[in-house]
Amino acid sequence: MTAKHIEKVRVRFAPSPTGHWHVGGVRTTLFNWLFARKQGGVFILRIEDTDAERSKKEYEAEILEMLAWLGLDYDEGPGKGNLGPYRQSERTALYEKYLAKLLEEHRAYYCYCSKEELEAERQALLAQGMPAKYGGHCRNLKNPPAGKKPEVIRFKTPEVEIEFKDLIRGKVKFDAALFGDFVIAKDVHSPLYNFAVVVDDHEMQISHVIRGEEHLSNTPKQILMQKAMGLAEPIYGHLPLILDGERKKLSKRYAETSLLEYRERGFLPGAILNFLALLGWHPSHDKEVFTLKELIQEFDLSRVQKAGAVFNEKKLLWLNREHLRKLSEEEIAKFLDPFLKKKNLTPNSEMLRGLIRLERDRIRTFSEFSESAGLFFSLPDYPSSLLNWKDSPKEETKQMISSLKECFAPLTEKKFTREGIMAALRNLIETKGKGNVLWPLRAALSGQMASPDPLDIASILGKTETLRRLEIALKKI
């Protein structure tokens, strides 16, 4: 390992704004951020939009918004920091400079082969069981072949062994002879990923490149280019992939993959981050519920797993509840607001407090809240049979609903609390039994097979609405 490394910890996360931000990318970002914060280093955001066709401004905006939502702040990035610009699309002059130098030093060259020729070559090699690499036809051309125009720029790959020490995997070796001369740019103005990354990581003085395992085989190519340009070599660490139920790279078929969706479903940023941290990393002890702050303290790259981790939504759901429970009523109310608005549910502040107290242990996400609390805003339609406790006859149920009304009648709206209602019902329950009293009451108030406690429902609904619902029940029988 003769490579020179950069002293100060400077890490980057480099998303491509070509689609909704993927949870895999979020996890990579988190690990980089955690590492930077733990080491007192610098966390840099670089937008990798060299693919002009697929890159979209709106996706970049989404990444920025999600980052803020997650609470992952960056020290340098678009509009911030002095080693910019931080969008690859704005750095073409820089790439041109490096490209020109490589060309001039004959470490890279123009390739005139057409796509068709290359594809034919590739297929022929594959058919013979040979590694599919470029044959190097244009490598030593003195003059452009007649009638052909330059197609791409290729890197002159030396036939050497490349070895590097991965932070997570240890020694990794590649035989560069198997790569062939790979393409580094479409033309001097349009660099490709592998090349742009090398230039940027150098210019931005990146000390550690922490990224997903899918980049492991890009690393030797990047090291080769660093050597050709005389640049320092960052330290690499390749994170295990997040997998689906079939143990393949997480895709949309298996679970929701965009972070946006998880926010819309009412997950907490802290819970998502906690969950993602546990996908491929684990502390030495048994604690699993962490705040972001605790994560910074605990995080250690040496405890990152090598094998891929299956995305388990059930565990995310559980973790979300754990995080939900730690929030104050005010915090929950704040998160809840957009979800209620979306469903056109507009409780007054007193009712909202009651609902939050009631639902906070029953729900796992905020979207579950609006579903679960729906019955407080409008009584669902239900069959009259729902009102009967076990096999008690209709007549008795009818009698019971009337008795309930009578019990509630003397209560003032103010006395219509859980305790007040319970006191009013005490005699009835003692003579008739809990089930005979509470089931019909609950059914009449909720109109559902399953719901919260009837006393809680009644106290939140208030006397007027409670009596109205009992009246409806009576009419049903």
Add this chain to the structure above:
RNA sequence: GGCCUCAUCGUCUAAUGGCUAGGACAUGCCCCUUUCACGGGCAAAAUAGGGGUUCGAUCCCCCUUGGGGCUACCA
């Protein structure tokens, strides 16, 4: 096909050369209970296979098997 890489309960993982391989999610059962949740308790559940090294291997080495990633004028 080639190159790289990975391998502990269904899933996320702990332990590491040495006590009955620990925890969590999920699952099942029980308790609590007017229903559903919550909560409490219990149970079932793993070192892929084969060789070594060693007094002793989940752990170290090799092979096999299986999985995954890459193999673009995407990133």
